[in-house]
Amino acid sequence: MAVAVVVPTARRRRHGKGWVFHLVMSAITLLWVTPLVFVAIVALRSFDDISFHGLGSLPHSFTLDAFGTAWNEGNIAGALGNSLIVTAAVVILVLFLASLAAFALSRYPIPYGRAILLVMLAGNLLPPQILLIPVSQICEMLGIYDTLFALIVVQVGFGLGFFTFVLYGFMRSLPVEMFEAAKIDGAGDLRIYATIVMPLCRPALAALAALESTWVFNDLLWALTVLRTDTKFPITAALLNLQGGYTSQWNVVAAGSLIVAIPTAIVFFAFQKHFVSGLLVGVSK
């Protein structure tokens, strides 16, 4: 987001101080990229090289073995599958439920509508850490502890408040006249929702889908809270498992991290535009 803000300013001053901008941004970019380059280098080294020369030294070896080890021993493939199931289910459910809620709250005089909205938002302001034990206990009571279903329910629950709030703001900005026209033409509530509101919300939905999919995909905390079987772990928890209690094969951990970063990177590049607009949804009202 910093980039999005800086670029326009820089463009305006292109003729005067362009080189200052490039100098400063090159330095910042380098700083930003360094950890990634470091991880990539570690992933390409052998374990013996790391234990002999140290983690921070220049590479003395080149091998792709770590990627194979991470893939085979870390159950990365299975974990990726779990992550994709959870992410897809959560994104679809959360957007569907949140858009319904936002539609109702923004277009109908619901008693205590504003209070409902504020309560939903307030839930998001609580640090999730204080809810870990209650959530795990409740899942236990419901008998869904240690299932992907529990993870999906929890993620949907926690996403719902924020997404309803954002979509509420967006739907409020849609002109009232359109709804009146639709009603005069005889469209019912569901028809209005499906054929007018949803298409109009597409930019907001796309942005939120992009955001939510990276959030859910990168989540570790909830996965650790409701799951305990390693074959059900999503990718983040599987990555944590690559780290040993005594010895950590840093090259394998680094290689695993790179593999795991690929899906998020794809989502980011595919929805790049939406990310920036997603972060700005509701700002430019």
Next chain:
Amino acid sequence: MSIPTPSRVNLTRRGLFAAGAVVGGSALLSGCLGSGNTPATGGSNANVSLTLQSSLSDPKPKAALEQVVKGYTKYPTTLNTVAIEQFRAQLSTYLTSANPPDVLTWYAGSVARDYASKGLLLDLSDMWSGDGACAKFSPALKSLSSDSSGKQIFVPTNYYWWSVFYRKSAFAEWGVKAPTTWDEFMALCETLKGKGISPLTNGTGSTAWMASGWFDYLDLRINGAAFHRELLAGKHSFDSAEVRKVMDTYATLIPYFDPKGRSYTWQEAATPLVNKKAAMYLIGAFVTTAFPAADVDDVDFFSVPPINPSVPSAEEAPTDGYFASASTKNVGAVKDLLGYLASAKEQQAYIEASGSSNLPTSPDVNSSGFSPLVQKGMKLLQDTKEITQFFNRDSSDALQATADAALTKFLDHPGDVATILKDWQAAAQKVWGS
């Protein structure tokens, strides 16, 4: 067997998922929170299957345990491996849950005793008597595996030793040899320092507990194992003349440590030892896993030399193994699995495959195939009079945190020892009081 198992597991998983979805869905719809457990319990009773929750996420030990569990065919057993820090944090959740894992890996001693006192662990006393799987284990292991009321609640399967590790070729290069007395040890440190080598390495950065290694050993050598145990149990003060003496000796070592060690993890601190920039490392035998494969045979060790001749010899040997949940539904099957894991044959298979220099607890293991280093370690522990584990295992993780704070502060400011010990005692008091 290997083919049916995965498909069975898949079925269970899918079944559980579906059951969960049904239960969760109906509960959500009706708003009813109470009756969720029935289908899940019914499902696991119909077919006896066991869950083994393991914290062994290091690649080789993990693979070794997977292989051992695969060899167990009597009851279908699912092995779950969870990274150790997460396992540590969630252990009490595992044990208190309505449908807990049946068998769990963990530590013998005060940690297991703690859980036993809350009634969370299965009584395994019959495995320790008659012709039970653990009946022939040493009395020291038996007392380590007993709770405060004398029941056995733990099955130890392997342990390792702590010592000062060094590279034989490095010592030969520098023309020095392993010391046998404390004066020789200090002289050796001085000689090595004169050659521009860091005599000692230690990784006390994010693995601050490593600082307790030297504390434990100096206390064992100066005040003895009995005092050490009582100190960790709260019967002596950290702010006492005895502990002060330990810290004064510790202070004489500080100039010999590789100064970068304060920012290293234990594993990073092994690198100077590997490439001969540092000479000695007081650490557990797991250090061999941080060596390049080709250099492992070059590793040797000597025990921390005696300081006070009037205290009996003592070594640290952290003991690992298994305990079982008190609310397991298949007590017979659990004991059968534990007996299998504790058997000499499986201990040997595990140790050979894990490559981590661990020692077997069963006296019937044929150790002739083990490396000379491991055999030397076994002899060290056989000959010593007293065995302790390690600071956290002899006390608690909470007390370990107070030690980490005090000892890292001490390493940075050895001059402040008086206030550090006073603060340490105050912090420890809170742990014991709670």
